[in-house]
Structures are given as C-alpha cells and as structure tokens.
Amino acid sequence: MLFIARKALASVHSKASRLTAREVHCLSSILLSPPLVSLDFPENWTPHSDPPPPVSFESVQKTLVIDGKVIAEEIRTKIVNEVCKMKKAVGKVPGLAVVLVGQQRDSQTYVRNKIIACEETGIKSVLAELPEDCTEEQIIRVLTKFNEDTSIHGVLVQLPLPQHLDEVKILNMVRLEKDVDGFHPLHMGNLAMRGREPLFVSCTPKGCVELLIRSGVEIAGKNAVVIGRSNIVGLPMSLLLQRHDATVSTVHAFSKDPEHITREADIVVAAAGIPNLVRGSWLKPGAVVIDVGTCPVEDSSCEHGYRLVGDVCYEEALGVASAITPVPGGVGPMTIAMLLCNTLDAAKRISF
Numbered sequence: 434m435l436f437i438a439r440k441a442l443a444s445v446h447s448k449a450s451r452l453t454a455r456e457v458h459c460l461s462s463i464l465l466s467p468p469l470v471s472l473d474f475p476e477n478w479t480p481h482s483d484p485p486p487p488v489s490f491e492s493v494q495k496t497l498v499i500d501g502k503v504i505a506e507e508i509r510t511k512i513v514n515e516v517c518k519m520k521k522a523v524g525k526v527p528g529l530a531v532v533l534v535g536q537q538r539d540s541q542t543y544v545r546n547k548i549i550a551c552e553e554t555g556i557k558s559v560l561a562e563l564p565e566d567c568t569e570e571q572i573i574r575v576l577t578k579f580n581e582d583t584s585i586h587g588v589l590v591q592l593p594l595p596q597h598l599d600e601v602k603i604l605n606m607v608r609l610e611k612d613v614d615g616f617h618p619l620h621m622g623n624l625a626m627r628g629r630e631p632l633f634v635s636c637t638p639k640g641c642v643e644l645l646i647r648s649g650v651e652i653a654g655k656n657a658v659v660i661g662r663s664n665i666v667g668l669p670m671s672l673l674l675q676r677h678d679a680t681v682s683t684v685h686a687f688s689k690d691p692e693h694i695t696r697e698a699d700i701v702v703a704a705a706g707i708p709n710l711v712r713g714s715w716l717k718p719g720a721v722v723i724d725v726g727t728c729p730v731e732d733s734s735c736e737h738g739y740r741l742v743g744d745v746c747y748e749e750a751l752g753v754a755s756a757i758t759p760v761p762g763g764v765g766p767m768t769i770a771m772l773l774c775n776t777l778d779a780a781k782r783i784s785f
C-alpha cells in the first residue's frame with residue numbers, strides 16, 4: 434500500500450509512469466483518508482496537520498478519481514460518534530421524516546438509501562408514503578404532524594412531486610428549522626447574501642464543496658463553471674462556490690457557447706442531467722470535474738436493465754482533468770452524508 438502511495442505521489446508530478454486503475458483507487462483513498470475539515474465548516478474549519486498535496490491545475494498526466502464513497506463514509510463515522518454523544522448527553526437522537534409521494538422507482542431507491550443511511554448512523558427515520566393521486570391537503574396534514582413532532586428534527590419532501598401538486602406551496606409548509614434540504618427561499622436568500630449564514634445549505638452542493646475541500650482543491654480565486662441552474666443543485670452550487678471566493682460562471686440551456694465557457698474553468702460542476710454532455714474537448718487540461726448528473730440509461734447487461742451515467746464523458750475526461758468524481762460513487766453518496774449532517778445540526782439546534 435505504502436509503495437503504491439509513494440509511486441503514485443511521485444507520478445502525480447511526472448508524465449512518465451502510468452498508474453493502474455487499482456493504484457489510482459488506492460491513491461485516492463490514501464490522499465483522502467484523513468478528514469480535512471470539521472463538520473461545522475466553515476466556522477470551525479481547521480486544516481489537518483498533514484493535508485494532501487493540492488491538486489495541480491497545470492497540464493495533466495494522471496486523473497485523480499475522487500472517491501465519494503470513501504469520503505462520505507468518513508463523514509458518516511463522525512456522525513455516528515456525534516449521535517452517540519447526543520444520546521448520552523441528552524437522551525435523544527436526531528430524527529428525520531421523509532415524505533414520498535407516488536411510486537416512481539428511482540425516487541423509491543433514493544429514499545430507501547436515505548433511510549438505510551439513517552439506520553446506519555443511529556438517526557431515527559420515519560417514512561410517510563402517500564399515493565400518486567393524493568391531495569395537497571393530505572400532504573399538508575402529514576407535514577404539519579412532522580413539523581410539530583418533537584422527535585423529528587429534519588423534514589424532507591422527495592422531489593419530483595406528481596404534476597397536479599403545487600411544489601412551491603408544499604415545500605413552503607416545511608418548518609424552517611427542519612428544512613434539511615435547504616430549499617426554503619429564506620435559506621437560499623441567506624446563502625446568496627453576504628454577511629448572513631443560512632440555517633441549511635442544499636445537500637448536493639454542500640457535498641460537492643466538501644469533496645473539493647477534502648481532496649485538497651483550492652477554491653478561492655479559481656474560475657468555476659456550474660452547468661445547470663436548478664433550485665436544488667445548480668443555483669445553490671453557484672452561490673456556494675461564490676461564497677468560497679471562486680469566480681463563478683453559470684451555463685444553462687440558453688447559453689450560447691457552453692463549450693467555450695467551460696474550457697475557461699479550473700473547476701467544472703456539471704448538473705444538467707444530460708448524459709455525456711461535457712466532452713473531453715470542453716475541459717481545460719488540469720481542470721477538476723465534479724459530475725452531479727445521474728441519468729439512467731438502458732443497458733440490458735446491467736442488473737436492473739439500466740446503468741447510471743453522468744453529465745461528463747468520463748473516459749474522455751480521464752487524462753485531461755486533474756481530478757474527477759465518478760458516477761456512481763462520487764457526488765451521490767455525499768448528498769446523503771450531507772443530509773445526515775443537516776439533520777444532526779438541526780437536532781443540535783432545536784432545544785427539545
């Protein structure tokens with residue numbers, strides 16, 4: 434292991450030696466293993482005594498595969514400890530309520546993963562499943578119950594909701610102090626405004642920034658591009674990168690020359706939901722690539738008849754990017770880890 438690490442570290446700086454996929458994997462776990470930041474980033478941020486070397490932005494040789502599963506696991510281990518401490522100190526554990534409307538298969542999978550993650554970290558979870566054709570009143574009744582329940586500290590409404598329901602109205606019903614998704618306009622507004630601290634930051638963008646920081650990627654002063662501007666990913670991602678002092682460009686469906694704008698970027702966050710949208714030629718050599726896209730594409734050779742594909746053409750990006758997150762195994766596990774973090778934070782804050 435140590436030998437691989439030494440060889441890998443040497444090769445990060447030279448074009449000569451080639452690493453196998455296995456070695457790259459080992460390297461990423463070694464570089465990423467010690468936690469770099471506390472869960473309370475940024476207020477209590479302290480650099481680890483032995484941080485990994487920063488990822489270089491120069492023309493590149495090796496692409497570091499950022500292992501989201503490993504990093505998410507580190508964070509989850511911390512959460513387990515904090516939940517234990519809380520239980521000992523005040524005899525309560527954090528509680529998360531998830532509202533799932535309808536039978537959409539991928540939503541069911543994501544929700545199941547969230548519930549399992551809660552179980553594994555000692556967080557209490559409650560799932561409310563409502564039929565596809567349920568009324569707004571039914572959902573609001575469930576949300577009101579969770580809002581008032583003192584054993585519940587986080588409330589999440591899984592999106593997308595069926596067409597006939599008013600998403601804005603329903604999301605607004607989640608009590609501010611329990612809005613662990615950070616979707617409420619007050620949280621988003623506080624994220625956007627200087628000198629204000631949002632109670633919650635949306636889980637996926639928060640997870641992306643944690644991945645960057647824990648991989649030794651400097652954000653301040655870098656050119657970042659965010660592809661996509663949705664309320665749950667793209668927009669809060671741009672705001673968060675700006676808070677970390679990046680120079681941020683946004684690319685969306687109306688952008689004239691996305692390729693050109695993307696090639697200027699040191700950090701690329703792709704969240705358009707279009708498989709392989711970002712080609713190798715779109716990337717500046719040495720760019721760090723965070724691939725949020727998670728698109729199911731049919732593949733009869735896979736277990737469920739489909740596999741997940743990112744927004745970035747992964748094979749082409751290898752050798753051009755200095756670091757990249759894979760799909761699956763990159764951003765996805767971090768989103769869930771951040772949901773657990775937000776739920777823990779909510780429980781610490783709510784004094785009952």
Ligand SMILES: NC(=O)C1=CN([C@@H]2O[C@H](COP(=O)(O)OP(=O)(O)OC[C@H]3O[C@@H](n4cnc5c(N)ncnc54)[C@H](OP(=O)(O)O)[C@@H]3O)[C@@H](O)[C@H]2O)C=CC1
Nearest residue numbers: 637661662663666685686704705706725726727764765768
């Ligand atoms: N791994 C994870 O944890 C998560 C993954 N995801 C995944 O991320 C992806 C994005 O999700 P979400 O934000 O909800 O998606 P939305 O469909 O809500 O938003 C997509 C965004 O991409 C933009 N867009 C569409 N086409 C293009 C294009 N050709 N060029 C540039 N931009 C384009 C749209 O622009 P416009 O605004 O102009 O329409 C829009 O802003 C999906 O694959 C989703 O599954 C989402 C959440 C969490």
Ligand SMILES: Nc1nc(=O)c2c([nH]1)NC[C@@H]1CN(c3ccc(C(=O)N[C@@H](CCC(=O)O)C(=O)O)cc3)C=[N+]21
Nearest residue numbers: 542543590591592593614636727761762763765766768
């Ligand atoms: N209110 C709400 N909050 C959300 O955070 C939210 C949502 N609605 N609706 C849908 C999107 C999507 N999302 C993902 C979470 C985890 C993975 C994830 O764990 N992905 C694994 C793979 C999972 C698999 O194999 O199916 C991975 O990328 O490795 C993916 C996507 C959260 N979202």
Ligand SMILES: [Mg+2]
Nearest residue numbers: 592593663665
């Ligand atoms: Mg969406």
